[in-house]
Amino acid sequence: MTLRPDPTFHATAKLAMQAPVENFAYTLMLSADFSQPDGLAIVDVNPESKDCGKIVHSVTMPNKGDEFHHFGWNACSSALSPLNGHPFLERRFLIIPGMRSSRIYVVDTKGGPSKAKIHKIIEPEEVFAKTGYSRPHTIHCGPEGIYVSTLGGGGPDGTDGPPGIFVMDCQTFDVIGRYEIDRGPQNKQYDFWWNLPRDYMVSSEWALPPQFEKGIVPEDLLSNKYGHRVHFWNLRERRNVQTIDLGANHQMALEVRPAHDPVKEYGFIGVVVDTTNLEGSIWTWWREDGKFHCEKTATIPPEPAAKDDLPPLLQGFEAVPPLVTDIDLSLDDRFLYASCWGTGEMRQYDVADPMHPKLAGSVHIGGIARKAKHPGGDYRGGPQMVEISRDGKRVYWTNSLYSTWDDQFYPDGIPAAMVKADVGENGGITLDKDFYVEFPEGYRSHQIRLEGGDCSTDSFCYPSV
């Protein structure tokens, strides 16, 4: 409990853009063969620093096999919600779920980058007992506490009941319980985000644990059994009010990115692959007269490739699907970044007109067949988790998707990497040839969080004026 709101809380996205820039990034490291404990790396990203691009501190967990993936802060600008009435929190703790173990770590970052340490560990049994869910994933700070999406239900393989979202206390980190009162037809879960003042939430579907934990199941994919629906919720009533099916061929609807300015009632969602033509796609959803709509607004074609250049999984297609595995929207709602993890391309779309995204920039790096090089190191895999600086001028990304899937698409391995591109005044992106973060041997890298907030963390409650 503080006397003033945290200085990194901003009423509007525009104010967050004008705030001091990030000096550090927090990046998750995972041991894909579970031989080492997972960890949190703190990376110096201050160009003035002699350690820029280096890991200056890391927190190693006491367990193995957690499989880190996504994570988030205990508090963000949503604390300034006028309805909340009590913004006296600190952006201080990182909530890091183990996606395989269902264990949740709370890391205290107070005192500077070298002081980060484990504050609390929530054991899987507590999550199972209080929620009936497993495999926690995405973190957002919302009404009443920290919201955590999960990918699994109960039971050893997580298929006993549907996965969903649960709520945690943002100060004690006690697991409070399930979010949903009426989930409607929702039976799979991946990402979620919302528009707090307009009181709606959007959630997406990836797959059930048996469809991802041991690797992608090609038969399930080709028979369109992965998630392909988007759910819209009355946030505070905790009711699913509408479900939109994107069509069964649009497999794996992942990241949900609403416009940051809450006046705008639209957002984007990325679809990994269209099983009819291997395209990746970006969809725009919007609300009009109380009804939600969702349309495909950009497609990314597959790239042909020789059979010998492909892993067994793709040899039959003689093509590389782009695999849109992550998207991220700049705080001014102007540029949407799309990671094409298969083809090895980071795309930048101008989405000033959200119904007509225009390709504005592109960087090729890695890729299953292209194998585009980075001058700074042996970059393998493709661009995957992407994070944008608050001012929109720098874009960081890592290269791993998920332990078992990495091995199927990139059998030669994906050593951890974190790179950066600079954004031009009016769009366009160029790779920073000097920025290449080396990680300890045997690790892969996943989501990045930036000091003071970034473009996939904070929910703003006031319009940008």
Next chain:
Amino acid sequence: MVELTTAGLWLAVIASGIYHGINPGMGWPLAVSAGLFSRRAGGLFRALGLLAMGHFAAMVGILLPFGAMLTLFVWERQVRIAAGLIAIAAGIYLLINRRHPRVLARIPPGQLALWSFAAATAHGAGLMLVPIYLGLCQAGDLDAGHQAAATLMTGNLITATAVSVVHTAAMISSGGVIAIAVYRWLGPKVISQSWFNLDIVWAISLILVGGVGIASIGFAR
């Protein structure tokens, strides 16, 4: 002496209204938000109206029962002591339980009057007014002798309504001035700067008001 006391108590009613109004926790940022969302000052004024309704309901909802109880002559003293003790207890509770009531976050953004009512009630805003109100009833009654219970009841209820109206008017005027200033000139940056954690001050205010309420019983007799 009676006039002086009465004037002082009415000043306290106004002062507590201003105090509640400038506290962002009582809702002026919601009026700014409404103005920004509707892109019209009309949205802001409508929100202020709804916030005032909720706050008024929370005040009058607490004052009326106390006013009614005060007409039971035999228990008058006990009612006054109880009112003071409740305010003190609420203050102590808020001091010990520093957790902010979570239930407020569940109220939909469209229901501003309900939100305002719940926010005021959850923070014991009405309890802060009760000892002042009882003081006003007392001051008015000192030379009234033994009026008929019905007359006294009517008088107390009119006073309760008047206190709530004056307090709410002060509250919404002070909060409204800030909301308009932020909306028109200062910009949303002020919103995060305007928050001071008043939890402790607020809790102590409740204890003080309750204490003064009880102490004044002795002086009056």
